[in-house]
Amino acid sequence: MIQIYKPNRANLNTSLSIGLPIIALAFIDFFGNTFLNTNLTRFLPNSLSYFFPLIAGAVGLYFIRIEYSGIRILDNFNKNVNSTTFNAVLTLLIIFIFFKYTPPLLNWLIFDADFVGSTKEDCTSDGACWVFVKVWFKRFMYGMYPNPEQWRINTAFFILFALIGAAFFVPPKFKKYIILFMLFIYPIIGIKLISGGIFGLKWIETGAWGGLSLTLIVSAFALILCFPIGMFLALGRRSELPVIKYSSIGFIEIWRGVPLITVLFMSAVMFPMFLPDGTYMDKLMRVIIAITLFEAAYMAEVIRGGLQALPRGQYDAAKSLGMGYWRLHLLVILPQALKLVIPGIANTFLALVKDTPLIFVVGLLELAGMIGLAKTNPKWLGMAIEGYVFAGLVFWVICYAMSRYSQRLEKRLSTER
Amino acid sequence: MSKIIELKNVNKWFDKFQALKDVNLEVNQQEKIVICGPSGSGKSTLIRCINRLEEHQEGHIVVDGNEISEKTKDIEKIRAEVGMVFQQFNLFPHLSILDNCTLAPIWVKKLTKKQAEEIAMQNLKRVQIDDQALKFPGQLSGGQQQRAALARALCMEPKIMLFDEPTSALDPEMIKEVLDAMVDLAKGGMTMIVVTHEMGFAKEVADNMIFMDEGRIVEKAKTKDFFNNPKSERTKLFLSQIL
Numbered sequence: 001m002i003q004i005y006k007p008n009r010a011n012l013n014t015s016l017s018i019g020l021p022i023i024a025l026a027f028i029d030f031f032g033n034t035f036l037n038t039n040l041t042r043f044l045p046n047s048l049s050y051f052f053p054l055i056a057g058a059v060g061l062y063f064i065r066i067e068y069s070g071i072r073i074l075d076n077f078n079k080n081v082n083s084t085t086f087n088a089v090l091t092l093l094i095i096f097i098f099f100k101y102t103p104p105l106l107n108w109l110i111f112d113a114d115f116v117g118s119t120k121e122d123c124t125s126d127g128a129c130w131v132f133v134k135v136w137f138k139r140f141m142y143g144m145y146p147n148p149e150q151w152r153i154n155t156a157f158f159i160l161f162a163l164i165g166a167a168f169f170v171p172p173k174f175k176k177y178i179i180l181f182m183l184f185i186y187p188i189i190g191i192k193l194i195s196g197g198i199f200g201l202k203w204i205e206t207g208a209w210g211g212l213s214l215t216l217i218v219s220a221f222a223l224i225l226c227f228p229i230g231m232f233l234a235l236g237r238r239s240e241l242p243v244i245k246y247s248s249i250g251f252i253e254i255w256r257g258v259p260l261i262t263v264l265f266m267s268a269v270m271f272p273m274f275l276p277d278g279t280y281m282d283k284l285m286r287v288i289i290a291i292t293l294f295e296a297a298y299m300a301e302v303i304r305g306g307l308q309a310l311p312r313g314q315y316d317a318a319k320s321l322g323m324g325y326w327r328l329h330l331l332v333i334l335p336q337a338l339k340l341v342i343p344g345i346a347n348t349f350l351a352l353v354k355d356t357p358l359i360f361v362v363g364l365l366e367l368a369g370m371i372g373l374a375k376t377n378p379k380w381l382g383m384a385i386e387g388y389v390f391a392g393l394v395f396w397v398i399c400y401a402m403s404r405y406s407q408r409l410e411k412r413l414s415t416e417r
Numbered sequence: 418m419s420k421i422i423e424l425k426n427v428n429k430w431f432d433k434f435q436a437l438k439d440v441n442l443e444v445n446q447q448e449k450i451v452i453c454g455p456s457g458s459g460k461s462t463l464i465r466c467i468n469r470l471e472e473h474q475e476g477h478i479v480v481d482g483n484e485i486s487e488k489t490k491d492i493e494k495i496r497a498e499v500g501m502v503f504q505q506f507n508l509f510p511h512l513s514i515l516d517n518c519t520l521a522p523i524w525v526k527k528l529t530k531k532q533a534e535e536i537a538m539q540n541l542k543r544v545q546i547d548d549q550a551l552k553f554p555g556q557l558s559g560g561q562q563q564r565a566a567l568a569r570a571l572c573m574e575p576k577i578m579l580f581d582e583p584t585s586a587l588d589p590e591m592i593k594e595v596l597d598a599m600v601d602l603a604k605g606g607m608t609m610i611v612v613t614h615e616m617g618f619a620k621e622v623a624d625n626m627i628f629m630d631e632g633r634i635v636e637k638a639k640t641k642d643f644f645n646n647p648k649s650e651r652t653k654l655f656l657s658q659i660l
Contacts, residue, residue: 316470317507317566321521321573322497331520336511415511415553 007066019063026057034100054092061088120380132383133390136374143210143370149202153213156190183224206284212394215366218288219353225292230299235329237304255297261358263290268362287359295352302344306337339413346406350399367391421446421577421608422467427476429462436462438632449609451619454629455655460612464579468499481576497525500570504582506562508554514565515550518572540568544598560591564598580611616660620644628652
């Protein structure tokens with residue numbers, strides 16, 4: 001029948017009056033199934049009944065697939081989502097899946113969820129128990145950092161965000177100084193503020209740090225440090241001096257070949273053995289160094305990709321103008337290579353942020369780690385889903401912001417046209 | 418006139434392939450030399466050896482009194498005195514035309530930004546693209562890019578200019594604007610070594626012509642003699658094909 005009947009401009013009205021009702025039927029059946037608990041196609045065999053909306057929808061869409069119908073909306077629709085049977089089925093599938101699974105998800109997340117109360121017993125409905133997150137919120141943010149001192153973390157991050165904000169809004173002339181301050185001076189201020197021990201601030205050892213603030217501290221330090229190290233490794237790997245070249249290759253291949261979790265474990269257990277007796281290196285610092293070196297190896301390969309993409313003519317031109325190795329790389333090669341690999345750098349940075357939960361192996365509990373701890377509290381058993389959904393959401397927000405920023409940077413630096 | 422470049426028995430190999438065979442050449446100050454020859458004959462390699470973008474394995478190259486070899490400590494200093502224009506322009510795409518021209522003067526010659534920009538604008542005006550100074554290379558036509566590349570090299574105020582097939586990557590219409598700029602430069606008294614197939618340009622500008630084949634200098638002669646009565650058969654054949 002489908003072979004014989006070909007919807008076209010000549011039988012426009014007939015085709016539409018066959019096609020649209022069939023599509024309507026498909027949707028009515030689908031919504032009846034999903035929301036009203038009725039099944040219009042009960043008389044059909046089970047599996048056929050289940051797929052009826054999809055089949056009917058595809059048939060209906062076939063009838064309205066009319067080239068140059070003269071109706072604008074229909075033409076656009078056909079061109080964009082209904083160009084072939086395959087696209088039609090895909091469109092239907094996406095619509096059906098969206099409507100089938102979004103409402104229950106929203107119900108669990110919001111409409112059936114519990115927000116008020118202070119114990120697990122206050123969660124009486126079917127949905128998520130956000131009371132858990134509410135009660136533990138401070139722990140999720142600050143870890144075991146003592147409550148009366150938490151203003152210090154708040155202040156440190158407030159200053160950081162204020163600086164970032166300022167960097168976006170001040171004229172370009174001052175931006176340079178703000179960024180330099182943020183990279184070289186602020187980290188010391190921030191760490192001193194949080195760790196204390198000077199200016200009458202109470203000393204708080206890093207073992208007590210935790211939660212989201214620790215996630216951000218570890219990520220920020222590792223990000224800032226792994227970038228230049230990766231850059232030097234990438235240059236080193238391309239160096240003509242054999243010692244530099246092969247030690248760079250060795251470094252990169254060793255760190256890339258080992259799982260991060262083992263690296264962290266070694267940093268905690270084995271590294272102290274190599275230190276002279278009596279010296280002590282803070283656990284957090286060891287972890288940051290381990291993550292930094294680990295990610296630097298990845299960063300090096302990403303940057304090397306950019307270096308290799310540049311034509312030899314760029315080197316020739318820079319050399320012919322009298323630039324030596326460092327000027328050539330810093331002024332001509334790296335600015336172009338780094339711009340080329342912004343997506344790869346962003347990728348590595350996102351991976352780094354999402355790798356931070358692994359520091360639990362040395363006993364440091366950042367956001368996900370704190371949730372892992374809270375869910376084992378006898379009063380709050382069974383709250384794992386809420387906890388990890390919350391963690392996922394927070395990580396997603398951080399990573400999405402970074403991803404957006406990298407795209408913005410890519411656009412801003414583009415000089416193609 | 419005093420010698421500014423001297424090549425003595427220069428040999429160069431790429432692995433087993435010998436690219437230059439016993440090349441001898443002297444260039445005086447303000448002399449203009451055009452090198453021609455079939456592709457793969459070593460023309461580009463020869464001028465790239467002069468600022469050591471390629472290394473030669475045997476023989477001596479002396480530029481402005483400095484021997485160029487692996488022992489040369491500050492090759493950058495010599496390169497800063499030898500400007501070069503490439504077939505593919507090789508402008509820095511991440512910088513504006515003006516920044517392309519001021520980058521090396523600021524960072525290599527340590528001029529102030531203001532001085533460098535002044536010199537850059539003079540040179541851009543000289544090649545008639547001062548109105549494009551703030552654009553990026555990707556926004557310019559091929560001819561404009563090549564003139565910008567010429568201006569960039571001139572901003573270092575070089576004693577010698579090397580041209581490596583400067584018009585080979587250009588549309589026919591744009592060749593003239595680049596050649597005009599080069600003729601203008603030649604009239605200003607610059608020492609120039611030009612690898613090109615533009616024989617019209619050669620006749621107008623060159624003092625001496627060099628014909629290369631298979632890594633050897635086959636013929637070196639005054640421009641008039643070179644075109645009117647070439648001595649070697651190989652040169653005659655080449656000229657009959659391209660003229």
